[in-house]
Each structure stands twice: as structure tokens, then as C-alpha cells.
Amino acid sequence: MANMHQDTLHNDLSHDVIHHDADHHEEGHGHHKESFITKYIFSQDHKMISKQFLITGIVWSLIGVFFSVLFRFQLGWPDESFPLLEMFLGGWAKGGKLDPQFYYALVTMHGTIMVFFVLTAGLSGTFSNLLIPLQIGARDMAAPFLNMLSYWFFFTASVLLFISLFLQTGPAAGGWTVYPPLSALPQANIGSGTGMTLWLLSMAVFVVSSLLGSLNYIATILNMRTKGMTMMRMPLTMWAFFFTAILGVLSFPVLLSGALLLIFDRSLGTNFYLSDIYIAGQQFTNSAGELVQGGSPILFQHLFWFLGHPEVYIIILPAMGMVSEILAANCRKPIFGYSAMVLSILAITVLAFLVWAHHMFMSGMNPFVGSIFVLFTLLIAVPSAIKVFNWIGTMWRANINYTPATLFAVGFVSMFISGGLTGIFLGNSTLDIPLHDTYFVTAHFHIVMAMAGGFGMLAGIYHWFPKMWKGRQMNDTMGAIHFWVTFVGSYCIFWPMHYLGMTGVPRRYYTDEYFNTFNMYENLNVFISVSAIIVFAAQLLFVINFFYSAFKGKKMTTENPFNYNTLEWTTPIEPGHGNWEGAIPAVHRGPYEYYKDGHDFIPQTTPDSALK
Amino acid sequence: MNTTLLGLIIVLLVLIILFQISRAGELIGVLRGNNMTSQERNNKIHGMLFLIFMIVGLPLSFWATWYYKDWFLPPASSVHGAEIESMFFWTLVATVPVFVLTHIVLFVFSYIYSGSATKKSYYFPGSNKLEMIWTMIPAFVMILLVYQGISSWYRIMGDAPADAYIIEATAKQFAWDFRYSGLDNKLGNKQIKYISSENAFGQDWKDANNKDDFQADTLHLPLNKAVLVKINALDVLHNFYLPHFKVKMDAVPGIPTQFWFIPTKTTEQMRQDLNNPKFEYELACAELCGVSHFNMRRVVVVEEEAKFKKWLASQESLYKKQNVAAKESNTTPTTASQQTEENSSATTSKKVSLK
Numbered sequence: 001m002a003n004m005h006q007d008t009l010h011n012d013l014s015h016d017v018i019h020h021d022a023d024h025h026e027e028g029h030g031h032h033k034e035s036f037i038t039k040y041i042f043s044q045d046h047k048m049i050s051k052q053f054l055i056t057g058i059v060w061s062l063i064g065v066f067f068s069v070l071f072r073f074q075l076g077w078p079d080e081s082f083p084l085l086e087m088f089l090g091g092w093a094k095g096g097k098l099d100p101q102f103y104y105a106l107v108t109m110h111g112t113i114m115v116f117f118v119l120t121a122g123l124s125g126t127f128s129n130l131l132i133p134l135q136i137g138a139r140d141m142a143a144p145f146l147n148m149l150s151y152w153f154f155f156t157a158s159v160l161l162f163i164s165l166f167l168q169t170g171p172a173a174g175g176w177t178v179y180p181p182l183s184a185l186p187q188a189n190i191g192s193g194t195g196m197t198l199w200l201l202s203m204a205v206f207v208v209s210s211l212l213g214s215l216n217y218i219a220t221i222l223n224m225r226t227k228g229m230t231m232m233r234m235p236l237t238m239w240a241f242f243f244t245a246i247l248g249v250l251s252f253p254v255l256l257s258g259a260l261l262l263i264f265d266r267s268l269g270t271n272f273y274l275s276d277i278y279i280a281g282q283q284f285t286n287s288a289g290e291l292v293q294g295g296s297p298i299l300f301q302h303l304f305w306f307l308g309h310p311e312v313y314i315i316i317l318p319a320m321g322m323v324s325e326i327l328a329a330n331c332r333k334p335i336f337g338y339s340a341m342v343l344s345i346l347a348i349t350v351l352a353f354l355v356w357a358h359h360m361f362m363s364g365m366n367p368f369v370g371s372i373f374v375l376f377t378l379l380i381a382v383p384s385a386i387k388v389f390n391w392i393g394t395m396w397r398a399n400i401n402y403t404p405a406t407l408f409a410v411g412f413v414s415m416f417i418s419g420g421l422t423g424i425f426l427g428n429s430t431l432d433i434p435l436h437d438t439y440f441v442t443a444h445f446h447i448v449m450a451m452a453g454g455f456g457m458l459a460g461i462y463h464w465f466p467k468m469w470k471g472r473q474m475n476d477t478m479g480a481i482h483f484w485v486t487f488v489g490s491y492c493i494f495w496p497m498h499y500l501g502m503t504g505v506p507r508r509y510y511t512d513e514y515f516n517t518f519n520m521y522e523n524l525n526v527f528i529s530v531s532a533i534i535v536f537a538a539q540l541l542f543v544i545n546f547f548y549s550a551f552k553g554k555k556m557t558t559e560n561p562f563n564y565n566t567l568e569w570t571t572p573i574e575p576g577h578g579n580w581e582g583a584i585p586a587v588h589r590g591p592y593e594y595y596k597d598g599h600d601f602i603p604q605t606t607p608d609s610a611l612k
Numbered sequence: 613m614n615t616t617l618l619g620l621i622i623v624l625l626v627l628i629i630l631f632q633i634s635r636a637g638e639l640i641g642v643l644r645g646n647n648m649t650s651q652e653r654n655n656k657i658h659g660m661l662f663l664i665f666m667i668v669g670l671p672l673s674f675w676a677t678w679y680y681k682d683w684f685l686p687p688a689s690s691v692h693g694a695e696i697e698s699m700f701f702w703t704l705v706a707t708v709p710v711f712v713l714t715h716i717v718l719f720v721f722s723y724i725y726s727g728s729a730t731k732k733s734y735y736f737p738g739s740n741k742l743e744m745i746w747t748m749i750p751a752f753v754m755i756l757l758v759y760q761g762i763s764s765w766y767r768i769m770g771d772a773p774a775d776a777y778i779i780e781a782t783a784k785q786f787a788w789d790f791r792y793s794g795l796d797n798k799l800g801n802k803q804i805k806y807i808s809s810e811n812a813f814g815q816d817w818k819d820a821n822n823k824d825d826f827q828a829d830t831l832h833l834p835l836n837k838a839v840l841v842k843i844n845a846l847d848v849l850h851n852f853y854l855p856h857f858k859v860k861m862d863a864v865p866g867i868p869t870q871f872w873f874i875p876t877k878t879t880e881q882m883r884q885d886l887n888n889p890k891f892e893y894e895l896a897c898a899e900l901c902g903v904s905h906f907n908m909r910r911v912v913v914v915e916e917e918a919k920f921k922k923w924l925a926s927q928e929s930l931y932k933k934q935n936v937a938a939k940e941s942n943t944t945p946t947t948a949s950q951q952t953e954e955n956s957s958a959t960t961s962k963k964v965s966l967k
Contacts, residue, residue: 084616101903175900181865182848182902188785189902275866276804278814279785279847283804291805297849297864332727337738362851362898363862364843364869367769371762378754378761385750386743388714393742395721397734401651402658402726410662410722417714421707424754428761430699430768434858437851437898476654477634484661495673499680504855506898509906517855517894520683537623544631554638595735 042152044144045577049151050129051468054461056158057122058543064113067106069536074098076529078511092170100510104173105191107508109165111176112199114450116206117161119315121154123457124248127318128217128241130464134568135235137226137585139578142219146212153209157202164198172199175508177308180273180300184265187280197266200259207256214245214252221245226567228587232342233604235566235591236328236335239342240321243349244314250353251310258303271295298363305356312449313352316416317345319456320387323409325591326463327394329564330406332601334592336393337386344383344390351380361429362436370429377427384420388413399595403562404479408459411487412452418491419448422498437508440501443494451490458486458542464568465549471573472553478545482538489535496524563601566591570605652728659726666719670712685855686886689877689893689914692768693858699764706753772872776838779831781895782813783843783850783863786904788895789813790831794824794929799842807846810934817936826927831895831912833875834920840872851899854912856882862899875914 043049073082074097081096092102129147133140141147164171173191174183178199186193221242225234261272269287274295277284283291328335335341354376361370391413400406422444425431435441465474505518512518560569567587571579585605593602599611641650688697725733780791780799791813793799800815800822807814815822833839843852845863852871853860861871883891893912897905915923931937 082616100906104900104903104905173903179849179900182900185848188848277847277865278804278807283807293866296867298867331725331733333733334735334737336736337740337743340738340740340743362860364864364867367765370769371765374761374765375758378758379751381754382747382751386747389742389746390738392714392717392721393738395718395725397736398721398725399727399731399733400655400659400722400725402655407658410718413718414715417711417718421711424707424757425700425703428699428703428757430696430761430764431703433768433860434696434855436860437853475634475638477637478630480654480658481630481634488665491669496676499677499683502684504685504853506853506896506906508900511906514907514909515894515896516890516892517685517896524680537627540623541627541630544627545634548631592737595733597735 042148044140044148046129046133046141046144046147047468047575047577047579049147050126052151053121053125053129053154054468056155057118057126058546060113060117060158061122062539062543064110064118065536065539067110067113069532071098071103071106071110072529072532074103074510076526078513098510101173101190102170103510104175104189104508105170105195108173108175108178108191109161109171112161112172115176115311115315116203117154117158119450119453119457120210120311121206123453123460124241124244124314124318125151125154125213126457127237127322127460127464128213128245130468131237131568132217132220132241133224133579134467134571134575135238135566136221136224136229137567137580137587138220138224139580139584141216142224143216147216150209150212150216153205153212157206157209160198160202160205164195164202167194167198169193169195171195177301177304178262179304180262180265180297181277181279184262184273185277185279185284197263200263200266203259204256204263207252207259210248210252214248217241217245218249226584226587229567229604232339233587233590235321236324236338236341236345237318237321239345240317240324243345244317244321247310247314247317247349247352251307251314254303255307258300258307261303262300265295273297273300298360298365301360301363302357305359306353308359309356310352312445313348315449315453316456317348319412319453319460320345320416322456322460322463323391323412324394325566326405326409326459327391327413328592328594329463329562329566330401330403330409331394331398332401332594333394333398334590334594334596336390336396338590338592340386341390344386347383348380351376351383355380355427358427358429358432361432367429374427374429378424381420381424381427384416388417388420402480403462404474404476404483405459405463407480407483407487408455408462411483412455412459414487415447415452415455415490418495419444419446419452423448434504435501437506438501439497439505439507442507443497443501446494446497447490451494455486458482461546465553466556466573467568467571467575469550469553471556472549472551473556474549474553475545478541482542482545485538485541486535489531489538492531493528493535496528499524560603565593565601565603567604570603655726655728659723662719662722666715670715686882688856688858689875689882690857690859691874691876692764693873693876695764695768696858699761702760703757706757772840772870773838776840776872777834778840778842779833780813780842780844781831781852781863782846783852783897783901783908784846785848785902786897786908788831788850788852788897788908788910790828790910791930792826792828792832792924792927793821794826794927795924796821796824800825804846810939813930815930817931823931824929825931826929826933828927829910831910832920832923833912833914834917835875835878835914837917837920838872838874840870843869843871848901849899850897850901850908853896853898854893855896856893856912860898878914878916879912880915 083096085093086096092099169190171191172178172195173189182188183192183196221238264270265273271292272295275293277292286292324335324341355373357365357369357373358377426435426441426444462474462479466472500521505512556573559573570585572581587604588607589602589604591604596602688694778793778797778799782789789812798821800819802814802816804814806816841852843861843863845865847865850863851860852863857873857875859871859873861869879893883889893914895910895912897908
């Protein structure tokens with residue numbers, strides 16, 4: 001009852017806002033137009049902020065993926081020299097061969113950029129911002145100003161990391177997990193100097209951005225749903241973004257604390273992570289000349305993975321939500337088992353906090369602790385399996401319309417199955433003994449997190465592109481080519497890596513030539529590298545399509561040409577700040593009523609009375 | 613340089629061609645009016661492509677695995693390795709059918725339910741019965757895998773047999789150093805602060821157990837006898853990784869770790885089995901440790917126990933090698949007393965500063 005009362009009260013309030021907004025809008029039209037700066041740069045409109053996140057994310061993804069192409073050159077053709085590399089990279093590629101130090105810098109930056117700047121900020125930042133107000137029926141975020149800050153903190157983090165790429169000593173090169181002591185001691189690695197400092201600062205600022213965003217998403221979803229939009233009537237995207245934000249709020253601060261302690265160790269002479277070190281020919285001593293003792297490098301791993309593991313769900317949950325929405329809408333069929341889908345997201349969110357130490361089975365941690373993490377890790381396969389079966393159930397007896405978004409959504413399901421199943425190997429500590437830190441791990445997390453997450457993001461871009469760019473659509477043919485090359489190509493890149501991993505080839509090796517156990521995969525490495533280059537080229541096609549369509553794409557002529565149910569398709573073709581011109585529509589039903597009782601589709605705004 | 617440039621130009625041209633074709637398709641679509649039939653044809657094509665992807669992809673994935681099976685490591689050369697292989701086999705049994713079946717269903721559905729204007733989808737918002745079934749079955753399978761996994765894990769990670777031979781592996785940038793516990797099978801104490809150019813491990817010479825400890829560049833292991841490796845790192849994280857024995861454990865500065873196992877095949881036997889006279893067991897580093905992480909190889913030799921014992925007896929201890937006894941009589945007493953003095957003065961100064 002209290003809830004209902006609050007809802008109506010809220011609705012009254014928002015009606016006030018509407019009138020105010022409408023008046024203001026008319027008034028503003030003639031006299032003071034929004035300036036370039038308030039509209040495009042320091043914008044508080046969630047749709048503009050989402051575009052800012054997306055464009056920054058696309059730029060970062062091009063850099064991040066390009067880095068992987070560079071180090072795939074080294075891995076595919078370790079003996080060949082590429083003079084072109086020397087031309088652009090100078091001393092980092094003397095004689096056309098990547099310097100090992102630069103190789104590790106590339107590997108580290110590829111991981112950092114893709115995980116944090118592309119698949120966290122670029123994915124969740126873009127679509128949480130775009131879709132939350134549009135799909136729950138709100139004018140904007142709960143706190144538009146904080147939302148704007150969220151982007152600008154992200155931008156600052158980006159600038160800091162970007163600067164580190166141009167340092168003479170190079171960016172951080174200790175792996176994206178930046179385990180100390182390697183990352184703490186400049187004498188252990190030249191990348192652990194200024195490059196590492198910038199990495200840590202960038203990450204600290206990034207955490208601020210993530211928290212501002214997440215708190216906003218939670219507050220908006222809980223408080224600003226339009227009349228009739230009960231929690232169980234929300235599209236699954238909303239549930240996914242909601243739990244993603246909760247994961248972020250609870251886990252990112254732990255990364256911040258881990259990073260801060262590392263900053264202290266590096267700059268203030270503390271030793272949270274350092275103990276008993278003998279490096280570069282001498283004992284590692286404090287300013288009093290005593291041997292530094294008592295810290296624990298394992299502590300950092302706990303702090304890092306307490307974020308690091310939820311982080312992979314921060315990446316995959318939004319992708320799952322968008323795929324659910326896109327599949328249902330284009331299968332013209334309700335999502336199979338809506339409540340089971342919500343409950344499985346909830347289960348994943350809870351379990352996500354109880355599995356972090358499966359990254360540390362081989363760290364020397366107590367085996368009993370390890371066994372607990374085996375249990376929870378394998379249990380998380382259950383809600384994941386439920387989701388897969390529900391997606392497939394959604395496609396059963398459907399009437400599938402293959403837009404590029406649908407293609408990527410189906411591709412997502414395939415990737416998630418393949419990558420999820422290899423997780424059952426790695427989550428089992430016994431099997432982690434041979435597989436830990438081999439290419440099997442690389443293959444697993446790229447398929448289940450990077451590819452699946454990326455496919456979810458691309459599906460979302462194709463699907464909601466008209467809502468971002470004044471009703472313009474992306475080119476379907478280019479989208480289809482982009483999908484098929486990426487889908488087949490991704491399997492060609494990552495499937496063979498399982499074989500390397502089962503042989504035991506360690507990841508993060510500049511070359512395998514020193515080990516007879518590992519060095520027989522030359523041809524396969526060439527195959528992987530060639531596939532990677534082709535897939536990268538296909539992404540360029542996507543970028544061309546994206547920017548061309550943003551300005552010249554085919555324009556929608558009606559608000560909802562694709563007959564979707566959710567609220568964003570009731571906004572004008574070019575929604576202004578505030579989203580709806582008149583009152584915010586009220587909601588009368590769930591989001592997935594396709595082909596119910598003979599109706600092709602029933603938008604959420606349709607009252608029962610209108611159906612008779 | 614020219615080939616790279618040529619490659620770049622080709623990629624660029626292909627992109628431009630694809631772009632133009634796609635744009636032409638869109639314009640034709642606009643001219644014709646976007647009727648349902650073109651959408652229907654599009655749906656059919658993609659449904660068919662998914663089906664083809666499955667029909668080609670699934671057998672290809674099996675063929676590739678079969679093709680590369682000889683490249684995988686031979687059966688593990690350790691007792692616990694067999695246990696890991698059994699776990700791997702049962703996990704395959706649990707996952708491969710799921711992989712095949714879900715993909716067949718996914719892509720067959722993609723094909724047969726590709727959309728058209730004449731068809732209607734079937735309104736079916738879910739079934740609690742089905743949800744229960746596909747919750748319970750994976751949960752049950754997972755519990756079985758967890759049970760087997762944890763049982764093996766405890767056996768592998770459990771206490772080493774009391775008679776296990778003790779070897780110490782110390783990692784540094786970028787090499788492994790081995791210290792053998794000598795004939796008494798007891799490693800002497802060591803401390804980082806004792807490390808010097810003459811004392812690479814920082815052995816405490818007052819500990820009698822140190823007197824027969826010796827260093828080796830090759831990791832010698834006895835056949836069919838438990839070996840307990842004490843794993844240390846001097847500078848950054850490393851990982852003691854013996855692929856053929858399925859042994860892997862981080863080396864952590866300040867926190868000693870260990871791994872015990874029983875080698876079951878001599879190097880000689882492996883050479884015969886693999887028909888490769890050059891075969892060597894190898895030790896690698898499996899935790900990113902810096903710029904030469906990929907180059908921390910050591911050779912591992914497994915030999916019959918008698919041979920191993922003979923080798924053991926033939927080694928000269930570090931104590932003797934460094935001629936510690938002679939040096940000790942001259943210098944050690946003073947340095948030792950200085951050391952304690954320093955320590956006590958350090959603690960007092962700390963107390964003072966705390967006040």
C-alpha cells in the first residue's frame with residue numbers, strides 16, 4: 001500500500017515536472033538555445049552522456065584491439081621482422097621486432113583497456129545511461145549532474161592512461177592484474193615506474209566514475225519508474241543493469257582500497273604487499289635500512305579479485321540483459337521464463353561475490369579455502385545454464401527477424417555456451433593445476449567474457465542505434481557482414497587456443513621458442529594471428545558503418561517501425577532532453593507480450609481496455 | 613615492408629567495396645519500398661548460414677581436436693597427474709554433450725524458426741516445470757564434479773608422506789635455483805638478510821642442517837619416490853611449473869609455498885616412449901615476472917632411485933664450496949654480534965620514536 005501511495009505521489013510530482021519542462025521548453029526555444037558546451041560537452045542529458053561513453057569506448061576499443069593485433073604479429077611470426085613497426089614504434093620495435101618490454105606493455109594495456117574502458121565503461125556506461133530512463137519511463141537520471149561527472153571522471157581516467165602510453169619507460173607492463181611486487185618495484189620492471197603510477201591514478205579515478213554512475217542507476221531504477229512500471233514489469237535489461245550497478249557499488253571500492261595500498265607501498269614506504277625481497281643484487285630495505293618484512297602479496301590478489309571477479313559479471317550481465325531483450329523482441333515471442341531470468345541474475349549477483357579466489361588456486365592459499373571456492377564457482381554454472389536454456393526456449397517456435405542485433409544476440413548465446421563450459425574445467429581447482437595461466441584460460445575468458453560481452457555490446461548498438469542518432473539506422477548488410485566475419489573469426493582465434501592450453505603453453509610468453517614442450521604450435525599461431533587481423537578489419541567496417549549511419553543512415557519515419565513493446569519506442573523519433581514531449585506514458589503490462597491472444601505486439605503502454 | 617603495405621591496401625579496398633555494396637543494397641531497398649519479402653529472404657539466408665555454421669563447425673571442432681591430440685602432453689609422469697586426467701575426462705563427459713546438444717538446438721531453431729510475414733510465433737511465456745528440470749540437472753551434475761574435484765584436490769594438496777625427499781626451488785628474475793637437502797633430507801634455515809655474493813640462498817651457517825645442503829642447476833628427481841618441493845621467490849611472484857608432472861604453484865616473496873608429487877617415468881623412459889632422444893622434462897615460470905618471464909627454463913631429470921642417490925652423494929655442499937668453516941672462524945662472530953646489536957638498537961629506536 002505504502003508503495004502504491006508513493007508511486008502515485010511520485011507520479012504527481014513528475015507531472016509537475018512535465019508541465020514545468022514543457023513550459024520551459026517552449027520558452028527556451030525562442031530565446032536561449034542550449035549552448036554547444038552544455039549540449040555536447042558538459043551535457044546532463046542521459047542520452048548525450050551515453051553517446052559520450054560510447055564514442056570514448058569505441059576509440060578505446062580500437063586502440064585496445066589494435067594492441068592485440070600488434071602482439072599477435074609477434075606471436076604469429078616470432079622470427080619475422082616488420083619494418084613498418086619500427087617506423088611507427090621506433091625504439092619499441094628495433095629492427096622491426098617488438099621489444100619484450102613493449103610486448104608486455106601491450107598485453108597489459110590490452111587487458112586494462114578492454115576490461116575497464118571498453119567492456120565496463122563503454123558497455124554499462126553507454127547502455128545503462130541510454131536505456132534506464134527510456135525503458136522505465138523517466139525524464140532523466142536521478143542525479144543528472146553526478147551522471148555528467150561520472151563521464152568526466154571516466155574521461156580523466158582515460159586521459160591519464162592515454163598519457164602513460166607515451167612515456168619513455170612505457171605504460172604499466174605487469175599484466176592487467178598488476179600483481180605486486182612486480183608492479184610495486186620499479187627496479188623489477190621499467191613499466192612499474194611512472195607508467196604504473198599513472199595506471200593506478202587512472203584506476204582510482206575510474207572507480208569514482210563507476211561509483212557515481214552505479215549509484216545513479218540504482219537510485220533511478222528504484223525511484224523513478226513511471227506509473228504502473230512495477231519491478232516485475234521492467235524489461236530484463238533493467239534488471240541486468242540494476243544488479244550490475246549493485247555489483248559495481250559493492251566491489252569497486254575494494255579495488256580502490258587495493259590500489260591505494262599499492263600507491264602507498266610505491267610512494268610512501270609502506271609495505272602492505274612487500275616482504276622478504278632481494279632484488280637487483282640487494283635486500284629491499286626501508287628508509288631505516290631494515291629489511292622490509294611482514295607484507296603479503298596475496299593480500300593484493302584478494303583485494304583485486306574481490307572486484308576482479310564481480311567485474312566479469314559487471315561485463316556480462318548488461319550483455320545478458322540486452323540479449324534477452326533483443327532476442328525476445330526479434331523472436332516476436334515473450335522471453336522464456338521471465339521470473340526465472342530475474343532470479344538467475346539475482347543468483348549470479350550473489351554468487352559473484354563468493355567465487356573470487358578461484359583465480360588464486362595456485363597462489364599457495366590454504367587448500368581448504370580453495371575447495372569452498374570450487375563449490376561456489378561450479379554452482380554459478382547453474383543460473384548461467386538456466387539463462388542459456390531460457391534463451392533457447394525463447395527461440396522455440398519463434399518467428400525470428402534477423403536484424404544485425406539479432407545475429408549478434410544469437411552469436412552471444414553460442415559464445416556464452418562455449419566459454420561457460422570451459423569455465424567448468426577452470427573452476428575446478430584440481431583441473432586448474434595444469435590449466436592455470438595457460439592459453440586455456442586466455443581462450444576461456446575471451447570467449448565467455450570478451451566475445452560474449454562484445455557481442456552483447458554490438459547487439460545493443462545495432463538495436464538502439466536509432467534512439468541515439470535521431471532515428472537513423474545502421475546499414476543492415478554491413479552489419480551482417482560484420483557479424484559473420486566476427487563470429488566465425490572469433491571462434492578461429494580462440495578455439496585453437498584451447499589446444500595450446502591443454503598442452504600447457506603458458507600465457508604471457510613473448511615467445512615459446514625456449515621450451516621444447518611448448519614450441520610446436522607455430523602454424524596454429526599463424527592461423528590465430530591471421531584470424532585476429534581479419535576480425536580487426538571487420539571491426540573497421542563496423543566503425544565506418546557506425547559513423548556513416550550516424551549522419552547519413554536510413555531514417556525511421558514512425559516512432560516504432562519495428563513493433564517493439566518497450567517504452568523507448570514511444571518517445572519521439574528525435575527525443576529531446578526529457579524524453580517524452582507530453583506526459584510520461586503509464587505502463588499497464590509486462591514488456592514481452594508478443595503474439596498474445598492474436599495481437600502481433602502489445603506495447604507496455606496499452607491498457608487492457610484498448611485490446612477489446 | 614612492401615608486403616605489409618600491400619596487405620594494408622588490400623584490406624582498405626575490401627572495406628571500401630563492402631561499404632559501397634552495402635550502401636547500394638540499402639538504396640535499392642528504399643527504392644523498392646522495404647517490403648516483407650526482402651526481410652523474409654534475409655531471414656532465410658541468416659537462418660541457413662547458422663545451420664551451415666553448425667554443420668561445418670561442429671565436425672570441424674571434433675576433427676581439429678582429434679588432429680591435435682598428439683600434440684597434447686603425453687600421459688602425466690606423476691601419480692597425482694593420473695587423478696587430474698581422470699577429472700579432465702569426467703568434466704569432458706559432462707560438458708561435451710551439453711556443448712553439442714545446445715548448439716544443435718540453438719542453430720536448428722535459428723534455421724527453422726527464421727521469420728516470415730505468414731508465420732506467427734507461439735505465445736509461450738515459460739514453464740516452471742521445465743525451469744525446475746533444467747535447474748536440477750545441472751545442479752546435480754555440478755555437485756558430482758565438485759565432489760570428485762574436491763576429493764582429488766585434498767589428496768593432491770594434502771600432507772606429503774613423511775619420507776618425501778625435500779628440495780627447495782627459489783625463483784628470481786630470471787632463473788630458478790635449486791637447493792637440495794643433502795643426505796639428511798633436512799633443509800637448513802635461511803633468511804633474506806643473510807644473502808650475499810657468497811651466500812646466494814641466505815643460508816644460516818649456524819644451522820647444522822645447512823652443512824650438507826647443495827645447489828644444483830638441473831632439477832634431479834628420484835623415480836617413484838615422493839618429492840616435496842619447497843617453493844620460494846626472492847623478488848617478485850613466479851610460478852613453479854612442471855607441465856609433464858602437472859605441478860604448478862606460485863612462488864611468493866615472503867610466503868613459502870610447496871607442492872609434493874611422485875614422478876613415475878624416468879627421462880630415459882620418456883625418450884623411448886616418445887621416440888625422441890632429445891626429450892627433456894622442463895621447468896617453466898607460469899606467473900608473469902617481468903621482461904624475461906618466457907625464459908626461465910630449467911631441465912628436469914628423473915632417474916632411478918639408486919642413480920639419484922649416487923648423484924646426491926656426489927654433490928659438494930655449499931658449506932664446503934664456499935669454505936664457510938674457514939671464513940667463519942675469522943669473521944662470523946663479530947658480524948653476528950654486530951647483527952644483534954643492530955637489531956636491538958633498531959628496536960629501541962623504534963620504541964623511542966613511538967613515544
